[in-house]
Amino acid sequence: MKFKKNIALSDSGFIFDPTTGDSFNTNPVGLEIVQMLKQDNTPQEISAYFLKNYAVDESTFEKDLYDFINMLSKFKLTEHNEKEKN
Amino acid sequence: MIKAQYERPIIQRLNVGLMNKYGTKTEFNPVTHIDGNAVKELMETYGSPLFVLSEKTIRQTYKDATRAFKTRYPKVQFAWSYKTNYINAVCNVFHQEGSWAEVVSGFEYLKALHNNVPGDKIIFNGPDKKEVDLKLAIEHGSLIHIDHLDELYMIKELVAGGTKRPRVAIRVNMDTGIYPMWDRFGFNYEDGQAWDAINKIMLSGQMDLVGLHCHIGTFMLTPNAYGVAASKLSQLALSVMKKFKKKIEYIDLGGGFASKNTLKGSYIQGIDVSPTFDQYAEAISTSILNAGFTEDSLPLLILESGRALIDEAGYLLGSVISNKRLSDGRRATILDFGVNILFTSFWYDHKISPAQHFGQYSEDTVLYGPLCMNIDVVREHISFPPLKKDDQVVVHTVGAYNMTQWMQFIAMRPAVIMIDMDEKPHLIRKRETINSIQDEEVMPLYLEKFKIS
Numbered sequence: 001m002k003f004k005k006n007i008a009l010s011d012s013g014f015i016f017d018p019t020t021g022d023s024f025n026t027n028p029v030g031l032e033i034v035q036m037l038k039q040d041n042t043p044q045e046i047s048a049y050f051l052k053n054y055a056v057d058e059s060t061f062e063k064d065l066y067d068f069i070n071m072l073s074k075f076k077l078t079e080h081n082e083k084e085k086n
Numbered sequence: 087m088i089k090a091q092y093e094r095p096i097i098q099r100l101n102v103g104l105m106n107k108y109g110t111k112t113e114f115n116p117v118t119h120i121d122g123n124a125v126k127e128l129m130e131t132y133g134s135p136l137f138v139l140s141e142k143t144i145r146q147t148y149k150d151a152t153r154a155f156k157t158r159y160p161k162v163q164f165a166w167s168y169k170t171n172y173i174n175a176v177c178n179v180f181h182q183e184g185s186w187a188e189v190v191s192g193f194e195y196l197k198a199l200h201n202n203v204p205g206d207k208i209i210f211n212g213p214d215k216k217e218v219d220l221k222l223a224i225e226h227g228s229l230i231h232i233d234h235l236d237e238l239y240m241i242k243e244l245v246a247g248g249t250k251r252p253r254v255a256i257r258v259n260m261d262t263g264i265y266p267m268w269d270r271f272g273f274n275y276e277d278g279q280a281w282d283a284i285n286k287i288m289l290s291g292q293m294d295l296v297g298l299h300c301h302i303g304t305f306m307l308t309p310n311a312y313g314v315a316a317s318k319l320s321q322l323a324l325s326v327m328k329k330f331k332k333k334i335e336y337i338d339l340g341g342g343f344a345s346k347n348t349l350k351g352s353y354i355q356g357i358d359v360s361p362t363f364d365q366y367a368e369a370i371s372t373s374i375l376n377a378g379f380t381e382d383s384l385p386l387l388i389l390e391s392g393r394a395l396i397d398e399a400g401y402l403l404g405s406v407i408s409n410k411r412l413s414d415g416r417r418a419t420i421l422d423f424g425v426n427i428l429f430t431s432f433w434y435d436h437k438i439s440p441a442q443h444f445g446q447y448s449e450d451t452v453l454y455g456p457l458c459m460n461i462d463v464v465r466e467h468i469s470f471p472p473l474k475k476d477d478q479v480v481v482h483t484v485g486a487y488n489m490t491q492w493m494q495f496i497a498m499r500p501a502v503i504m505i506d507m508d509e510k511p512h513l514i515r516k517r518e519t520i521n522s523i524q525d526e527e528v529m530p531l532y533l534e535k536f537k538i539s
């Protein structure tokens with residue numbers, strides 16, 4: 001799973017997909033996750049970063065991250081590489 | 087190192103140019119206190135979910151309503167509609183403000199007597215008055231509003247040969263331009279049934295026809311319908327005066343004024359469409375004052391408003407049980423109360439606020455109750471901040487009908503508290519226990535003792 005490279009991100013959490021014309025907004029935690037995904041961080045790396053820097057416990061964050069990544073994929077903001085598909 | 091505050095990540099598609107059906111943003115301004123009491127502490131003390139009533143709001147709303155009418159018409163009397171909320175503490179706030187009682191069953195009648203309402207200040211409505219109820223009402227000199235001919239004849243039989251003259255009125259149904267017409271109750275005006283019933287009463291010589299009553303519907307958004315109703319009842323009263331030389335003491339226009347709730351499916355918030363007490367009062371008083379009464383024959387105007395007087399004073403506090411993602415991508419939040427105790431979510435899109443602070447981000451959410459049933463939807467669409475398990479919410483404008491129509495289904499009904507004028511909370515109905523239910527059950531002996539083999 002990868003965040004699509006051509007998607008525009010603003011610092012305020014505005015997301016624009018030029019291929020579909022769809023736009024989205026996300027909150028600061030969501031924005032940070034998207035930025036880390038864009039830089040090819042794995043979910044494990046993202047979790048480690050959040051647990052270290054935010055007042056959140058592991059199970060809550062994992063639930064939320066899983067759900068958030070699901071939403072990104074639902075909104076077609078991610079692409080899957082061949083390996084993951086199999 | 088102090089860690090940064092965490093808020094669940096959310097992402098939302100922006101629908102440019104589409105009408106927003108997810109409510110307004112003000113909905114997620116947090117409500118952390120009610121009349122000076124922290125929501126969190128109230129729930130710690132009395133449990134979740136919890137109904138809260140604001141005595142301040144009840145009294146203020148009552149004063150607004152009476153002011154609107156008394157500044158326009160010389161003789162006005164409110165009668166508290168017991169079915170709307172008959173917890174005794176609530177009734178007594180209204181009675182203390184000067185309200186009579188309006189009841190629709192033997193059970194409610196006994197409740198009013200128990201609350202020390204004098205018999206002649208109890209209005210007895212409804213189609214199902216039993217013989218024992220009528221006897222009691224006649225005994226206490228209450229105002230019996232006859233709903234149908236069978237009732238009229240039952241009263242005649244009850245007083246035959248006795249000395250008591252019951253004080254009665256008839257309920258009239260009529261066309262006020264509002265559909266559906268509530269013609270199930272009372273005697274119809276247009277086809278002459280009402281006039282016939284009046285004649286039967288007057289000619290019986292056994293009863294005192296003291297009033298005329300109607301209740302044209304509920305959550306009525308057009309004040310003018312009351313103008314029409316007031317004018318038709320006035321015409322009947324004037325006809326009685328003309329034919330029988332008998333003054334009708336009062337005209338009772340029932341209830342039905344809208345509260346500030348938002349009807350389901352409406353894009354406009356209730357607070358922006360519901361008429362004010364002033365608008366209802368203007369339509370009604372103009373009609374009666376112009377009907378042709380002489381100054382000394384003007385009838386007393388009785389009102390039986392329920393929801394408009396108590397809805398805003400009621401809150402339901404509850405907690406988040408869990409979050410889910412529906413297959414269409416919408417967030418679903420499951421709360422610890424559902425349609426079992428928030429019956430009015432079948433009619434209204436209740437305003438719901440989080441009870442703690444959040445950032446400015448929100449997500450389209452469905453709010454479900456905890457019942458194992460598909461119908462258990464508290465709000466179908468709401469733009470809501472990312473709540474997590476154990477976060478708390480405040481539902482607004484729930485004072486009417488929920489605390490009387492609530493169901494005991496798979497769990498006990500919650501406690502009800504009232505916050506007094508000095509902002510002190512009082513328990514006015516205890517949370518039910520298993521005994522509240524079990525005590526009424528009876529086990530046949532042969533089913534009592536056995537072992538599962």
Ligand SMILES: Cc1ncc(COP(=O)(O)O)c(C=O)c1O
Pocket residue numbers: 167170188211212301303304305340341342343390391392393394486
């Ligand atoms: C006879 C009568 N009076 C008063 C009321 C109170 O109505 P509302 O709560 O709409 O004011 C009702 C409610 O149905 C009623 O039937």
